Amino acid sequence: MFIPPRRTDRATELQEAEALLQNCEYGFLALGDDADGFGYGIPLNYAKDGDSLYMHGATEGKKIAIIGGGKKASFC
Numbered sequence: 524m525f526i527p528p529r530r531t532d533r534a535t536e537l538q539e540a541e542a543l544l545q546n547c548e549y550g551f552l553a554l555g556d557d558a559d560g561f562g563y564g565i566p567l568n569y570a571k572d573g574d575s576l577y578m579h580g581a582t583e584g585k586k587i588a589i590i591g592g593g594k595k596a597s598f599c
Contacts, residue, residue: 544571552578553597554589563589569598 528534535543544550553564565586569578576598580586590596 544576550576550578551599552586553599554586555594556585556589557592557594 549566549568551564551566553562556563563585567578567580569576571577
Protein backbone atom coordinates (compact mmCIF):
# COMPACT_ATOMS: atom_id res chain seq x y z
CA MET A 524 0.00 0.00 0.00
CA PHE A 525 1.33 3.41 -0.94
CA ILE A 526 1.14 6.17 1.62
CA PRO A 527 -0.03 9.46 0.10
CA PRO A 528 2.51 12.28 0.21
CA ARG A 529 2.23 14.70 3.10
CA ARG A 530 2.65 17.69 0.77
CA THR A 531 0.24 16.93 -2.05
CA ASP A 532 0.99 20.35 -3.55
CA ARG A 533 4.51 19.07 -4.31
CA ALA A 534 3.49 15.67 -5.69
CA THR A 535 4.55 14.81 -9.22
CA GLU A 536 1.63 14.27 -11.57
CA LEU A 537 1.52 10.95 -13.43
CA GLN A 538 2.11 12.63 -16.81
CA GLU A 539 5.22 14.40 -15.49
CA ALA A 540 6.55 11.19 -13.92
CA GLU A 541 6.03 9.32 -17.21
CA ALA A 542 7.97 12.04 -19.07
CA LEU A 543 10.84 11.85 -16.57
CA LEU A 544 11.06 8.07 -16.92
CA GLN A 545 10.92 8.32 -20.71
CA ASN A 546 13.63 10.98 -21.01
CA CYS A 547 16.16 10.08 -18.31
CA GLU A 548 18.95 7.54 -18.64
CA TYR A 549 19.73 6.75 -15.01
CA GLY A 550 17.68 5.88 -11.97
CA PHE A 551 18.02 4.49 -8.46
CA LEU A 552 16.61 1.07 -7.54
CA ALA A 553 15.89 0.52 -3.84
CA LEU A 554 15.29 -2.98 -2.48
CA GLY A 555 14.72 -4.44 0.97
CA ASP A 556 17.16 -7.22 1.91
CA ASP A 557 15.86 -9.47 4.67
CA ALA A 558 19.10 -11.48 4.64
CA ASP A 559 21.10 -8.80 6.42
CA GLY A 560 18.32 -6.46 7.58
CA PHE A 561 19.54 -3.51 5.52
CA GLY A 562 18.01 -1.82 2.51
CA TYR A 563 19.94 -2.10 -0.72
CA GLY A 564 20.02 0.72 -3.24
CA ILE A 565 21.85 0.85 -6.53
CA PRO A 566 22.08 3.45 -9.31
CA LEU A 567 21.65 2.01 -12.78
CA ASN A 568 20.76 2.89 -16.33
CA TYR A 569 17.46 1.76 -17.78
CA ALA A 570 15.12 1.98 -20.75
CA LYS A 571 11.34 2.47 -20.68
CA ASP A 572 9.07 0.71 -23.13
CA GLY A 573 5.35 1.21 -22.52
CA ASP A 574 4.66 0.34 -18.89
CA SER A 575 7.90 -1.65 -18.50
CA LEU A 576 11.34 -0.61 -17.30
CA TYR A 577 14.34 -2.57 -18.49
CA MET A 578 17.41 -2.25 -16.29
CA HIS A 579 21.00 -2.89 -17.23
CA GLY A 580 22.89 -5.27 -14.99
CA ALA A 581 24.45 -8.65 -14.43
CA THR A 582 22.40 -11.85 -14.42
CA GLU A 583 23.63 -12.77 -10.94
CA GLY A 584 24.57 -10.98 -7.74
CA LYS A 585 22.90 -9.35 -4.74
CA LYS A 586 20.39 -7.29 -6.76
CA ILE A 587 19.14 -10.33 -8.69
CA ALA A 588 19.01 -12.45 -5.51
CA ILE A 589 16.82 -9.87 -3.76
CA ILE A 590 14.56 -9.40 -6.78
CA GLY A 591 14.26 -13.18 -7.14
CA GLY A 592 12.98 -13.33 -3.58
CA GLY A 593 9.84 -11.49 -4.66
CA LYS A 594 10.40 -8.43 -2.48
CA LYS A 595 8.92 -5.04 -3.27
CA ALA A 596 11.06 -2.39 -4.87
CA SER A 597 11.12 1.34 -5.42
CA PHE A 598 12.60 3.13 -8.44
CA CYS A 599 13.25 6.82 -8.87
